[in-house]
Amino acid sequence: xRRLNWERVVSILLISPAAVAIAIFVYGFIGWTAYSxxxxxxxxxxxxxxxGLSNYRKLFANQRFQIDLRNxxxxxxxxxxxxxxxxxxxxxxxxxxxxxxxxxRSIYLFPMSISxxxxxxxxxxxxxxxxxELGSTGVNALFDMVGLGFLKTGWYTDPNIGIKAVAIAATWxxxxxxxxxxxxxxxxxxxxxxxxxxxxxxxxxxxVRHIILPLLQPIxxxxxIVLGHISLKIYDLIVAMTGPGIGFATDVxxxxxxxxxxxxxxxxxxxxxxxxxxxxxxxxxxxxLVWSTRTEAEI
Amino acid sequence: MTTPTRELRRSTKSPIRWQRVVLYxxxxxxxxxxxxxxxxxxATGLKSFAEANLQRMWDLPKGLHFDSYVKAWFGSEAEGxxxxxxxxxxxxxxxxxxxxxxxxxxxxxxxxxxxxKFRGSDVLFPLLLFxxxxxxxxxxxxxxxxxxxxxxxxxxxxxxxxxxxxxHVIYGIPITTLIFRNxxxxxxxELVEAARIDGANIFGIYRHVLFPLSVPGFVVVMxxxxxxxxxxxxxxxxxxxxxxxxxxxxxxxxxxxSYIVEWNVQMAGALMTALPTLLVYIFLGRYxxxxxxxxSLKG
Numbered sequence: 001x002r003r004l005n006w007e008r009v010v011s012i013l014l015i016s017p018a019a020v021a022i023a024i025f026v027y028g029f030i031g032w033t034a035y036s037x038x039x040x041x042x043x044x045x046x047x048x049x050x051x052g053l054s055n056y057r058k059l060f061a062n063q064r065f066q067i068d069l070r071n072x073x074x075x076x077x078x079x080x081x082x083x084x085x086x087x088x089x090x091x092x093x094x095x096x097x098x099x100x101x102x103x104x105r106s107i108y109l110f111p112m113s114i115s116x117x118x119x120x121x122x123x124x125x126x127x128x129x130x131x132x133e134l135g136s137t138g139v140n141a142l143f144d145m146v147g148l149g150f151l152k153t154g155w156y157t158d159p160n161i162g163i164k165a166v167a168i169a170a171t172w173x174x175x176x177x178x179x180x181x182x183x184x185x186x187x188x189x190x191x192x193x194x195x196x197x198x199x200x201x202x203x204x205x206x207x208v209r210h211i212i213l214p215l216l217q218p219i220x221x222x223x224x225i226v227l228g229h230i231s232l233k234i235y236d237l238i239v240a241m242t243g244p245g246i247g248f249a250t251d252v253x254x255x256x257x258x259x260x261x262x263x264x265x266x267x268x269x270x271x272x273x274x275x276x277x278x279x280x281x282x283x284x285x286x287x288x289l290v291w292s293t294r295t296e297a298e299i
Numbered sequence: 300m301t302t303p304t305r306e307l308r309r310s311t312k313s314p315i316r317w318q319r320v321v322l323y324x325x326x327x328x329x330x331x332x333x334x335x336x337x338x339x340x341x342a343t344g345l346k347s348f349a350e351a352n353l354q355r356m357w358d359l360p361k362g363l364h365f366d367s368y369v370k371a372w373f374g375s376e377a378e379g380x381x382x383x384x385x386x387x388x389x390x391x392x393x394x395x396x397x398x399x400x401x402x403x404x405x406x407x408x409x410x411x412x413x414x415x416k417f418r419g420s421d422v423l424f425p426l427l428l429f430x431x432x433x434x435x436x437x438x439x440x441x442x443x444x445x446x447x448x449x450x451x452x453x454x455x456x457x458x459x460x461x462x463x464x465x466x467h468v469i470y471g472i473p474i475t476t477l478i479f480r481n482x483x484x485x486x487x488x489e490l491v492e493a494a495r496i497d498g499a500n501i502f503g504i505y506r507h508v509l510f511p512l513s514v515p516g517f518v519v520v521m522x523x524x525x526x527x528x529x530x531x532x533x534x535x536x537x538x539x540x541x542x543x544x545x546x547x548x549x550x551x552x553x554x555x556x557s558y559i560v561e562w563n564v565q566m567a568g569a570l571m572t573a574l575p576t577l578l579v580y581i582f583l584g585r586y587x588x589x590x591x592x593x594x595s596l597k598g
Contacts, residue, residue: 007415007500007501008415008417010501010502011411011415011417011501012417014407014408014410014411014501015407015408015411015412015420015423017404018404018408018427018472018476019423019427021469021472022426022427022430022469022472022473025430025438025442025469025470026429026430026433026438026470027426028441029437029438029441029442029445030433030437030438032440032441033437033438033439033440033441036440036441046444086329090326090329093322093325093326094326096322098322098323098326104326104329104330106581106584107330107333107334108329108330108333109580109584109588110333110577110580110581111333112580112587112591113526113576113577113579113580113587114530114572114573114576114577115529115530115531115532115548115572115573115576116530116532117530117532117548117551117552117572118551118569118572118573119336121551121552121555121565121566121568121569122336122339122340122566122569123336124555125339125353125356125562125565125566126335126336126339128353130353130354134353134354135354136354137353137354137356138353138356141354141356141357142357145357172332172333172336176333177591180588180591180592181592184592226594229432232434233434233435233436235436235532235533236532236533236548239532239536239552240532240551240552240555254434254436257436257439258436258439258533258536258537261439261440262537267440270436270440271440273436274434274436274437274439274440275437277434277436277437278433278434278436278437281432281433281434285429285432286429289425289428289429289432290425293421293424293425293428
């Protein structure tokens with residue numbers, strides 16, 4: 001019993017550096033940012049005079065920030081839906097006893113291992129529309145080559161497309177992730193279940209709709225949350241691919257925060273953007289975190 | 300008697316064969332979509348400067364020219380831009396120690412949180428995990444302010460590799476702890492009990508039971524940390540402003556953002572940036588996928 005107590009103390013001593021580091025660098029820093037967002041700090045030198053919520057009020061009236069929020073919604077919807085659909089379709093196809101499955105899987109998943117900066121640099125050239133005088137470039141040139149010239153657009157240079165073009169590159173990078181998640185889920189569904197449904201005369205489409213999709217729902221939820229928080233935070237890809245764009249067509253809150261804080265020295269405003277971003281992510285993540293650690297404890 | 304059965308077999312077999320053809324065609328089409336940017340990256344990097352024409356992006360290179368790689372690596376004094384060689388080495392000096400440190404720290408945390416649970420550890424764990432989902436914009440301002448003040452034995456932390464190592468090790472705590480905790484939870488408690496009866500204490504159990512079984516856990520964590528630290532842009536761009544200390548993602552972004560650098564040189568630089576993590580993925584992909592799954596909290 002005495003030895004147990006001695007080891008208890010040591011165990012808590014061993015975990016405490018991590019606990020203290022997170023307490024300071026995550027929670028303390030968030031508090032510091034939240035406090036900064038309530039001040040007048042608008043140049044390099046800190047000025048912690050409190051001004052209440054006025055930075056937030058100004059922000060929501062700010063046209064750039066309104067565009068950013070709209071862009072985030074558009075980006076998130078397109079990115080999520082295309083990742084879920086492509087990932088699910090690829091997983092279903094790969095689950096049909098495919099020869100060379102490993103190779104296909106590796107090809108679909110490899111973009112996950114590279115930096116958003118690399119993706120951004122490459123896709124900036126791929127979705128570079130070219131010009132009327134010099135001719136098409138990138139994907140547009142490819143469309144010309146295969147006779148699909150009518151599909152040519154201005155991509156991210158077209159203000160009506162803007163952020164949607166960035167969502168294409170993001171989907172290219174992240175859809176392999178949903179494929180891997182769904183494939184793992186499909187492999188966990190016992191073959192007897194499908195066999196029984198087939199014996200009962202269910203078609204393959206019915207099996208997918210009424211058996212597979214409901215069973216994969218927890219995976220869809222995880223994927224929505226993981227991809228959703230990535231999409232709210234998307235920053236690197238914008239930097240490397242387009243920047244804020246003409247009329248902020250490809251601007252997002254994460255980019256605005258960095259730009260206004262570290263280029264414009266509007267620290268209080270940047271802090272306010274950061275806190276709004278954090279709240280958006282927290283609304284998504286906290287219930288999920290509580291749910292997944294609690295269900296785990298029950299097992 | 301034989302003819303009808305053969306007829307029957309053929310009629311059930313031929314639609315299935317057609318389905319297989321369509322199946323493989325779709326899989327190959329997707330593979331082409333994922334590999335398309337790689338083709339452009341590799342083909343462009345190998346073209347001579349005369350050949351690297353945006354309008355002829357999709358043409359095969361006529362020979363093997365390594366000029367683009369040489370220029371991206373060494374830079375060009377005449378044209379006034381720096382090569383990526385310094386940045387590449389900075390990334391190595393950053394990634395290697397940060398990966399090792401955070402793996403070791405995560406292993407200790409995971410050990411305590413799986414085998415030495417205490418009152419409150421079920422609350423501490425989700426609080427730690429929240430740290431891996433936050434948008435880092437919400438801690439950037441305090442991080443910069445703090446790093447500017449840290450100066451240990453004349454080593455400045457702001458604008459330097461040690462500062463970046465510190466940031467990555469601390470913000471790596473949640474994911475490394477999560478992976479190790481789930482990994483150690485899978486090691487039977489009987490093993491720990493047996494070691495206990497043999498007289499091992501909290502350190503002995505770790506050294507003689509857990510640690511020797513940890514190799515796969517370390518591989519997963521180290522691959523994960525290596526990939527995310529190598530690919531990081533946000534911390535790197537915020538903490539290091541001097542080109543001589545910037546990691547490769549920032550170097551590539553500067554190279555690609557400069558109007559004087561030809562696009563084939565940018566492509567060569569992008570391939571250099573992607574190569575280390577891509578090689579890790581190609582050779583250790585299995586472990587990479589495991590880390591990916593852990594990131595969605597489903598160990």
